Amino acid sequence: MxxxxxxxxxxxxxxxxxxxxxxxxxxxxxxxxxxxxxxxxxxxxxxxxxxxxxTNVNHHKSKAPRVVAEPEDSSLPGLNESKAEREYYLAKLAQLDYEERAGQLVSAEDVRVTWFSHARRVRDAILNVPIRIVDEVRAIAGELDENQRHEILLCLQRELVQALEELAGPEELPPQSQS
Structure with missing residues (x-):
């Protein structure tokens, strides 16, 4: 002892x-x-x-401050720069969260779904026009046999589909992100 x-x-x-x-x-x-x-x-x-x-040595603080070695790769940002960038993005996320909760922002996915639904209803309404008016055209044009009626229907449908395809053009919304 x-x-x-x-x-x-x-x-x-x-x-x-x-x-x-x-x-x-x-x-x-x-x-x-x-x-x-x-x-x-x-x-x-x-x-x-x-x-x-x-005693758990990792649990207690040492009196000497820990020194963080700078990475040898000079292309990596320093610790202070990384912290500043992190804080910047956290602030941006907080701002986006606030604006969304305040009703100033809406979800991009919600916009896509709503836009798609409206566009489909417009398309369906336009494509149903020939079926609805073919008999009126027949009445105006006079007696038409079934083949002529069918030709008018196909002609109207073809032109409306072409007009819709021209309106659709290239995709205007950015593609959905894969997150």
Whole structure:
């Protein structure tokens, strides 16, 4: 058994604060510490073993600030630049979230679905025009046999489909993102 030392002396030996040693004693991490009167006496060899077994070194802050090594690749941004960029984008996301909740923004997917639904209704209404008016054309033009009626119907449908295809043109909305 080694010679016992005070808690303050043991703190100097471990290069930790006196308060840190007292907290270790009170939390039960140094069970071999003995209270003599008002002070604690500690067997340094035994306490070192208990300290290493019972103390999570990653849990406690060290007095020296951690130094983060800069990456060797100079194409990577520095830590401060990365943090600033991260904060910038977090602020932009917060702004978008606020604007969406305030009703100033709508979901792009909601716009696509609504637009598609309206466009389909317009297309269907236009493509149904020939079927609805072919008999009126027949009445105006006079007696037509079924073949002539059918030819008029096909002609109207062909022209309306061509007009709709021209209106559709290239896709005007950006493609849906794959997220």
């Amino acid at each position: 080694s010679q016992r030392v005070s808690a303050r002396a043991y703190a100097r030996m471990r290069n930790v604060s006196h308060k840190g040693v007292l907290e270790a004693i009170q939390s039960g991490r140094l069970p071999s510490a003995v209270k003599v009167g008002q002070r604690w006496e500690i067997d340094p060899a035994q306490a070192d073993r208990e300290w290493s077994q019972n």
